[in-house]
Amino acid sequence: MPCEDLIQFDIESVTTNIVNEYSMLQFINQQNYDEIKRKYSVNFPEYFSGNYDDFKLARNELTRLFIAAGYSSQQGSSYRRTLSASSAEAYGRCLAENSHKPLSAWVSKSTDNKIAINVRNGLNEDIDIQVVGATPLNPINLLHSAGTQMFMFDYDASNDFMVGFNGISRHNKTTDTALIQLDKVRHFEVRTTRKELTATFTCGAGCHGNREGCRIWTDAVFIADQDYYLLYETRKVVRTEVIGGPGLMNYELQWITDPDAGKKPRRYIAHPCNMNGNSVDTQGIILGTCSIIAERQYIVEVAPT
Numbered sequence: 001m002p003c004e005d006l007i008q009f010d011i012e013s014v015t016t017n018i019v020n021e022y023s024m025l026q027f028i029n030q031q032n033y034d035e036i037k038r039k040y041s042v043n044f045p046e047y048f049s050g051n052y053d054d055f056k057l058a059r060n061e062l063t064r065l066f067i068a069a070g071y072s073s074q075q076g077s078s079y080r081r082t083l084s085a086s087s088a089e090a091y092g093r094c095l096a097e098n099s100h101k102p103l104s105a106w107v108s109k110s111t112d113n114k115i116a117i118n119v120r121n122g123l124n125e126d127i128d129i130q131v132v133g134a135t136p137l138n139p140i141n142l143l144h145s146a147g148t149q150m151f152m153f154d155y156d157a158s159n160d161f162m163v164g165f166n167g168i169s170r171h172n173k174t175t176d177t178a179l180i181q182l183d184k185v186r187h188f189e190v191r192t193t194r195k196e197l198t199a200t201f202t203c204g205a206g207c208h209g210n211r212e213g214c215r216i217w218t219d220a221v222f223i224a225d226q227d228y229y230l231l232y233e234t235r236k237v238v239r240t241e242v243i244g245g246p247g248l249m250n251y252e253l254q255w256i257t258d259p260d261a262g263k264k265p266r267r268y269i270a271h272p273c274n275m276n277g278n279s280v281d282t283q284g285i286i287l288g289t290c291s292i293i294a295e296r297q298y299i300v301e302v303a304p305t
Helices: 018-025 033-040 052-068 073-078 085-098
Strands: 103-110 114-121 127-132 148-154 161-169 175-182 187-205 216-218 220-223 229-244 248-256 267-277 284-302
Touching (some): 033 052, 103 175, 114 161, 114 175, 216 267, 220 284, 229 248, 229 267, 248 284, 267 284
Antiparallel strands (some): 114 148, 127 161, 161 175, 220 267
16 A cells, blocks of 8 residues: 555644635545534534535535636645644654655644654665755754654745755765655635626506406516526515506516526526506506626635734
């Protein structure tokens, strides 16, 4: 088994940062969904309120936001997760037992301002270590054959970090290099843009001795722009005015969307129905203006707070 297969990340450290949410959600599958749901349904109800299929829809929406913003899972090195202490130890042991490289280096642990890197000598002789690109906080000692030394460095997650280790054997001056490179931690947030859409409808009724007679109507149609969706709960009638006869006693407005629109529809039709005129002999007609809010969510990179 490759040593990299031992690497795991602690999702318990996830905060409300949108990038950390995104990173955590990528590790959830149908097998572990129920267990994760029990742990995190209170913190993330928008993802764990339903079954696994509902979860996938919510996760896909978050993924869509990342892709729309120009970020994708291919930039995984930018998404900060916390390395499991136990897996870091296992990874180090695996490298020590199986690595045939003259010089190996790996991150053993880190905090917000410090990082610890282990360097292992894979040769059967002692080597001198040169550190390039960053200054260790502890002394640089002779690294014995098959030995490991930990180097501590100052670490600022908001900047890229790179350090190189050169190993020089004392016997025949054989050299080897190990490089550690960490991308800076990037911070994102979800932002929302809203705009009000308006449309008009007409409806009329009343003739031939019946308030319901001679019903006519035209629908109001709303279509959201690309990347926007319509918020059903914001629908309203803004105003009405009589444009024919004595007007209407009452009417209803049905808001209809496509059956497969899901939770974020982009199209609504406001359909007048059940009209009753103010007169049984003269058709009354009204012109109505209604509105609905269109919302767009998108991800932007922000400076750390």
